[in-house]
Amino acid sequence: MQKKDILNDDALTFAEKIINLKNTSKNLLRAGEFAVVNVDLTLAQDSTGPLAIKVLDDLGITRVNDARKILLFLDHTFPAADPKVAALHAMMRAFAFRHGCTLVEGSISHQHVLEKHATPGLLLIGADSHTCQAGCVGAFASGIGSTEIAAIWASGKIWLKVPESYKIDVSGKLRKGVFSRDIILHFIGRVGEDGGNYKSLEWHGDTIKSLSIESRAAICNNAMECGAKNSFVAPDARTRKYLRDAKRKPIAEIFPGKKAEYAKEFDIEADKLEPLVACPNNVDNVKPVNEVEGTPFDQAFIGSSTNGRIEDLLVVARILKGRKIKDCRLIVTPASKHVYEEAISMGLVRIFMDAGAVFTNATCGACVGTHMGVLGPKETCISSSPRNYVGRMGDTTSRVYLASPATVAASALNGKITDPRDYL
Amino acid sequence: MRLQGKAWKFGDDINTDIIIPFRFKSRTNDPYELAKYCMYGIDPEFPTKISKGDMIVAGKNFAGGSSREQAAIAIKYAGIAAVIAESFSRIFTRNCFAIGLPILVVKDITKHVKQGDEVEVDVDKLLVRAHGKEMRAEPWPPFLTDILKAGGLQEYYKKHKKFPWE
Numbered sequence: 199m200q201k202k203d204i205l206n207d208d209a210l211t212f213a214e215k216i217i218n219l220k221n222t223s224k225n226l227l228r229a230g231e232f233a234v235v236n237v238d239l240t241l242a243q244d245s246t247g248p249l250a251i252k253v254l255d256d257l258g259i260t261r262v263n264d265a266r267k268i269l270l271f272l273d274h275t276f277p278a279a280d281p282k283v284a285a286l287h288a289m290m291r292a293f294a295f296r297h298g299c300t301l302v303e304g305s306i307s308h309q310h311v312l313e314k315h316a317t318p319g320l321l322l323i324g325a326d327s328h329t330c331q332a333g334c335v336g337a338f339a340s341g342i343g344s345t346e347i348a349a350i351w352a353s354g355k356i357w358l359k360v361p362e363s364y365k366i367d368v369s370g371k372l373r374k375g376v377f378s379r380d381i382i383l384h385f386i387g388r389v390g391e392d393g394g395n396y397k398s399l400e401w402h403g404d405t406i407k408s409l410s411i412e413s414r415a416a417i418c419n420n421a422m423e424c425g426a427k428n429s430f431v432a433p434d435a436r437t438r439k440y441l442r443d444a445k446r447k448p449i450a451e452i453f454p455g456k457k458a459e460y461a462k463e464f465d466i467e468a469d470k471l472e473p474l475v476a477c478p479n480n481v482d483n484v485k486p487v488n489e490v491e492g493t494p495f496d497q498a499f500i501g502s503s504t505n506g507r508i509e510d511l512l513v514v515a516r517i518l519k520g521r522k523i524k525d526c527r528l529i530v531t532p533a534s535k536h537v538y539e540e541a542i543s544m545g546l547v548r549i550f551m552d553a554g555a556v557f558t559n560a561t562c563g564a565c566v567g568t569h570m571g572v573l574g575p576k577e578t579c580i581s582s583s584p585r586n587y588v589g590r591m592g593d594t595t596s597r598v599y600l601a602s603p604a605t606v607a608a609s610a611l612n613g614k615i616t617d618p619r620d621y622l
Numbered sequence: 623m624r625l626q627g628k629a630w631k632f633g634d635d636i637n638t639d640i641i642i643p644f645r646f647k648s649r650t651n652d653p654y655e656l657a658k659y660c661m662y663g664i665d666p667e668f669p670t671k672i673s674k675g676d677m678i679v680a681g682k683n684f685a686g687g688s689s690r691e692q693a694a695i696a697i698k699y700a701g702i703a704a705v706i707a708e709s710f711s712r713i714f715t716r717n718c719f720a721i722g723l724p725i726l727v728v729k730d731i732t733k734h735v736k737q738g739d740e741v742e743v744d745v746d747k748l749l750v751r752a753h754g755k756e757m758r759a760e761p762w763p764p765f766l767t768d769i770l771k772a773g774g775l776q777e778y779y780k781k782h783k784k785f786p787w788e
Binding site: 245 | 635637639640643644645647648649650651662663664666682683686687688689690691692694709711712713716717720721763765774775776779780784785786787788
């Protein structure tokens with residue numbers, strides 16, 4: 199099949215189109231069938247990379263297929279929190295040096311990818327589950343494990359099952375105090391934490407079109423929490439401007455066919471949404487903020503790949519400006535060095551510090567309970583990170599509420615879960 | 623491949639943070655070290671309780687969440703011979719085949735197997751036997767069963783000097 203036949207095939211979903219474009223064989227594949235694809239780009243981080251390096255060593259593979267397609271990140275526990283992590287960091291540095299591939303220290307992989315690599319038509323496979331974020335600019339981006347990433351490093355290819363797709367139509371104007379994080383929280387609450395298992399989620403509708411790239415990223419990132427394989431927003435004028443500003447070109451703008459078949463279709467009325475909170479201990483335990491208002495907590499965390507961007511920090515700064523946090527500690531962790539620098543140059547850090555927050559370097563940190571704000575026994579946290587499973591952010595008896603950065607910031611002013619609309 | 627062992631039963635949605643918390647999985651590549659934290663989120667003593675060859679039996683959406691292969695490694699090296707569940711997350715599924723840990727999808731398995739039951743598994747025939755009842759597991763595509771038969775992706779590569787798709 200010719201490339202333009204695939205691109206113009208009205209019966210194919212986005213996932214079917216892009217997998218067929220990257221497929222190494224010539225048959226047209228549909229949902230449920232297996233492909234072997236050429237991978238455009240891979241990523242691995244400091245808790246998945248070392249294992250992948252070990253696999254290549256154990257197999258005696260000394261050369262990689264294409265070093266330009268390997269992105270390595272020291273992001274989860276950066277800077278190293280202890281000698282064990284330091285040793286694994288050293289292993290990744292040595293590998294990067296040996297093969298001449300990019301190693302980024304101190305920016306979360308997905309944020310860096312969004313800033314520097316993500317583009318329409320890219321097929322990105324990452325040894326990290328939130329790799330799916332890059333779909334927000336019309337890429338196919340999906341997570342896998344260390345052994346398979348090593349296999350891609352060696353061969354340039356991987357097997358993929360063509361996923362079925364869900365079409366999610368989001369319409370209406372978001373009300374004040376309601377953000378894109380609330381859209382994805384609503385969806386996860388609705389379908390459950392395996393409700394999107396193996397699916398390609400396609401986000402359609404005027405609300406999605408009105409969202410900035412950063413807001414779309416939050417949706418595509420957090421989509422992992424309903425088990426999705428990948429998440430997609432069609433490229434549009436906003437995407438093109440984002441790429442122009444980043445001096446980047448698309449590989450291919452791929453649109454789902456108008457007659458594509460979806461396993462399920464959903465409608466979300468964005469104008470009816472309220473600020474939401476995912477309650478302990480599951481990501482799908484979603485409630486309106488008013489139902490949990492007044493719940494005290496020990497720590498508030500704003501950061502992670504899901505909501506650690508400058509757009510998020512700007513909303514936080516608006517809420518915190520001229521005010522002080524109370525009865526809790528607030529940790530603000532930007533998602534990349536670029537966000538960190540922007541936050542400083544825009545005067546946001548002054549606002550955070552005056553409010554009593556701690557502003558850290560860019561890292562995953564508290565999100566995974568590895569450093570920079572680990573929770574102790576029986577502590578409670580409200581967080582803009584993606585997961586609140588048992589022991590996620592620290593002790594097995596700690597509990598985590600998840601919410602948008604605005605909800606977290608408003609809550610930090612009171613030491614109790616608070617409706618952000620009180621401050622916006 | 624025929625397996626026999628005691629069933630360790632878990633419910634639905636046993637996610638990867640429960641199977642092995644990040645701060646443990648991110649400090650080492652040693653599979654036996656990782657195994658010490660297997661199922662830490664639910665029972666830190668689990669690795670000391672099980673015998674080599676035992677099985678995990680679980681409900682739906684086993685191992686959702688992170689891509690961490692260390693979850694599959696911890697389970698395998700703790701001595702678990704197979705995981706039987708009503709459904710698995712996709713990344714964990716891939717990781718199990720990659721490291722050669724047999725997994726089987728059996729509808730309603732938690733209704734038919736109790737904690738401590740003796741379970742027999744025929745990995746090739748996709749059969750699970752408990753209480754004299756025989757249950758069928760869902761088939762995997764042939765290329766995945768080839769990988770599992772070889773003992774995982776690494777073993778496949780060692781045998782064939784290439785990956786299955788090359």
